[in-house]
Amino acid sequence: MKKIISHVAFGLLGLSVSAAAVAGPAEDRAAFQKFYENRFPDTPVSDFQNGVYSILPSARAQWEEIEEFPPYELAIERGEEIYNKTFANGKSLASCFGDDGAVRSQYPNWDKERGMVVTMELAINECLEANGEKPLKYKKGAMADVSAFMSYNSRGQMVNVEIPSDDPRALAAYENGKEHFYTKRGQLNFACADCHMYTAGNLYRADTTSPAFGHATSWPVFRSKWQAMGTLHRRFAGCHNNIRANPYKAQGEEYRNLEYFVTYMSNDLEFNGPAARK
């Protein structure tokens, strides 16, 4: 009898797990956001865009003071210069993204023609290359500066990533990003979800882990640890190094799909980059 009960229980567990794994993006997002609302009931939903400071009042006051004289200010200025610099062919980044570059909410998006996720940083380099200019390195430096300028001008835009239902390849890219987020990797055997979902708010040595809800809104960031600006893919690579997994290539398919997933999970929050983080 015991055996039968355990088999039935195991079967039911399997069914519910399978159902969660194959749920559609909208159901995934609802469950994802609900998880954080339950875990951090004192945090207003719209505040998750502030990363760890949305759940850590003790650090929030210090962060708000930093934001009064933000360390990313110079990056915005440098980014503006690069943005308006005239290419050899007489055009500029403004030819691709408009006068102010306030296009953050258009990314990441699904490019149906090419069957791939396009991020803002990828689009910046594609614009440069299409105009005969050298592409920028993806993790820091000039790319982070241009991204900071464009993100600053995009502040207040809502995250509204779409997974088009008429293209199964878009869903596959989303599912790939989702699988990545929940999969354990590296010698330390951690998934993104381990630190930033199931133990979000806990201490890892001296650092509190941030909630993944809102993770994608504030990039690029000036990180105190780096003493410099960095892009989201720089942070992805840093996390992988921390768990002793080889990082993937910045703006490669794996990280673009991961960005697609985590940004979609933050739909309905505001883009508020660039930002300062520990």
Next chain:
Amino acid sequence: MNHGLKALAVGLALSVSSAFAGSGTTAEHIEAATAAYKKVAKETSYQWTVTVQAIKAAQKALDAGDDKGARELAHHAMALVEATRTQAKLESENWKMRVPK
């Protein structure tokens, strides 16, 4: 690391080490660990940073004339490769359990 994965990794490490320990030169052991690392990376896209470090350390020890140390490091690298393979196999299904409902 969960207990199942840890037990499997230790088991695999022991079996790999014992199967590996007897024959061949140390250079061949390092080559075998390198080839296994590349094979797992290609098949699974899982790679651990510590495996490359162990392989490099083994080569460095061999170059410095420390045959015993180099051999131990090569076996350690091989054990890490096997643990990576096990992780990839388990995670191909286990990740689904972490998706909230």
